[in-house]
Amino acid sequence: MKSAAAPGRQRRSAAVVPPPSGIASMLSKRVVGQPSALEAIVPYVQVYQAGLAPEGRPAGVFLLLGPTGTGKTKTVEALAEVLHGSEKCLLRVDCGEFQMEHEVAKLIGAPPGYLGHRETQPMLTQQKLAAATSEKSSLALVLFDEVEKAAPSLTRLLLGILDKATLRLGDNTTVNFERSLIFLTSNLGSRGMMKELRPDFGFTAGAVPPRVDMDRKLESIGTGAARRKFPPEFLNRIDRVITYRPLGERALAEILDQHIADFQRHVGARLGPNTVDIEVPPGTRRVLLRKGASPACGARELKRTLHRHLTEPLAALVSGGALEPGCCLRLVLNERDGRLVLEPETAAAPADDGY
Numbered sequence: 441m442k443s444a445a446a447p448g449r450q451r452r453s454a455a456v457v458p459p460p461s462g463i464a465s466m467l468s469k470r471v472v473g474q475p476s477a478l479e480a481i482v483p484y485v486q487v488y489q490a491g492l493a494p495e496g497r498p499a500g501v502f503l504l505l506g507p508t509g510t511g512k513t514k515t516v517e518a519l520a521e522v523l524h525g526s527e528k529c530l531l532r533v534d535c536g537e538f539q540m541e542h543e544v545a546k547l548i549g550a551p552p553g554y555l556g557h558r559e560t561q562p563m564l565t566q567q568k569l570a571a572a573t574s575e576k577s578s579l580a581l582v583l584f585d586e587v588e589k590a591a592p593s594l595t596r597l598l599l600g601i602l603d604k605a606t607l608r609l610g611d612n613t614t615v616n617f618e619r620s621l622i623f624l625t626s627n628l629g630s631r632g633m634m635k636e637l638r639p640d641f642g643f644t645a646g647a648v649p650p651r652v653d654m655d656r657k658l659e660s661i662g663t664g665a666a667r668r669k670f671p672p673e674f675l676n677r678i679d680r681v682i683t684y685r686p687l688g689e690r691a692l693a694e695i696l697d698q699h700i701a702d703f704q705r706h707v708g709a710r711l712g713p714n715t716v717d718i719e720v721p722p723g724t725r726r727v728l729l730r731k732g733a734s735p736a737c738g739a740r741e742l743k744r745t746l747h748r749h750l751t752e753p754l755a756a757l758v759s760g761g762a763l764e765p766g767c768c769l770r771l772v773l774n775e776r777d778g779r780l781v782l783e784p785e786t787a788a789a790p791a792d793d794g795y
């Protein structure tokens with residue numbers, strides 16, 4: 441198994457680091473705080489685009505490990521957006537839906553003559569793979585999300601895809617995965633990682649270890665868990681094992697800012713001429729971060745927190761019909777009861793300090 445954060449990579453001098461490619465910079469705007477993950481993935485896209493990908497195997501196979509809500513699934517969605525123009529343009533298998541052996545059969549379809557042969561369309565066909573490409577790129581992204589949840593026969597089925605880029609379907613036809621990047625995401629080891637990140641669970645209080653040491657520790661917890669779960673012949677077929685870092689305060693704040701900007705665009709698109717401006721002052725953003733971000737869930741709950749404290753109150757105001765088109769609303773903390781309230785901006789708005 442090759443690992444993304446090889447020590448040599450960190451010691452590389454600034455002078456020899458190539459300038460970030462278009463893809464790398466577009467990706468890093470969407471996936472925050474995971475530079476080494478993106479550094480590991482982007483070259484495989486470039487090798488494919490240059491026509492240099494090997495024959496007889498997928499253009500790249502990645503195992504993405506790390507704590508929940510740190511951007512593993514988001515990375516594949518963001519790459520789909522960058523390559524094909526839509527986050528949804530990928531072939532996605534939610535492995536949690538294939539926990540039983542008979543469910544795995546749905547991926548390849550039943551052989552002719554077997555029950556369900558006609559009714560069940562296999563999920564992994566050449567047509568479905570082609571549907572995950574676009575005019576912009578012929579590279580299909582295939583995501584096996586939370587792969588540790590699937591029945592063991594999925595691992596066997598994956599062996600053929602990872603090794604020879606082919607999958608034999610129930611009707612004996614084959615699917616070719618040479619023009620695809622395969623991503624396997626997994627929460628393997630994330631409990632052990634949490635313990636490492638929250639030493640207050642035990643009695644190992646003291647100095648917080650430097651970031652590089654922590655990254656290495658998490659990486660070894662992740663790869664150790666992967667070794668216990670998957671056979672060596674499976675792990676040997678993976679090009680890069682990448683451990684995502686826990687997101688720091690700055691990264692989480694940046695993700696929240698993105699969500700708020702996305703929400704304002706969404707409001708503009710949906711309300712059209714009746715749109716309103718929404719202001720979320722820095723102090724309120726801090727409150728939203730406290731409510732929505734945690735080491736246990738990373739950035740995963742931030743969207744739900746915004747929905748509750750911003751989308752829902754705005755919807756109530758819109759459906760009440762009392763909003764002036766073009767007015768400005770501000771989300772503020774009511775000091776008395778600690779609630780966030782969305783109120784029309786008045787001339788005398790309270791001053792707010794930075795983050």
Ligand SMILES: Nc1ncnc2c1ncn2[C@@H]1O[C@H](COP(=O)(O)OP(=O)(O)O)[C@@H](O)[C@H]1O
Nearest residue numbers: 470471472508509510511512513514695739740
């Ligand atoms: N590094 C990140 N950059 C940008 N958004 C992120 C990042 N990590 C998590 N998010 C946000 O949290 C949500 C859940 O993240 P996801 O990638 O699904 O987590 P996981 O690592 O568990 O697969 C994403 O849809 C995105 O909105």
Ligand SMILES: [Mg+2]
Nearest residue numbers: 512513585625
């Ligand atoms: Mg995920």
